[in-house]
Amino acid sequence: MQTLQIQKALKQKGFDPGPLDGVRGASTVAAIMAYQRANGLVVDGLVGPMT
Incomplete structure (x- = not known):
């Protein structure tokens, strides 16, 4: 996923x-x-399958 998509999803x-x-x-x-x-996930700042 691209950073802009991630930013939009986070904002939403x-x-x-x-x-x-x-x-x-x-x-x-x-x-x-x-x-x-x-959301009780591993806090690593990376966007993987669980995030």
Whole structure:
């Protein structure tokens, strides 16, 4: 999945990835980790099959 798609999905789910710019920056990684934490997943900041 591309970073822009990930950012859009995070924003839709209520996790702020920062600007929707397709860049995997600190805000995007923090939003991924917050999503993982909120959903009881392994918190690694990576978007794998479980995330």
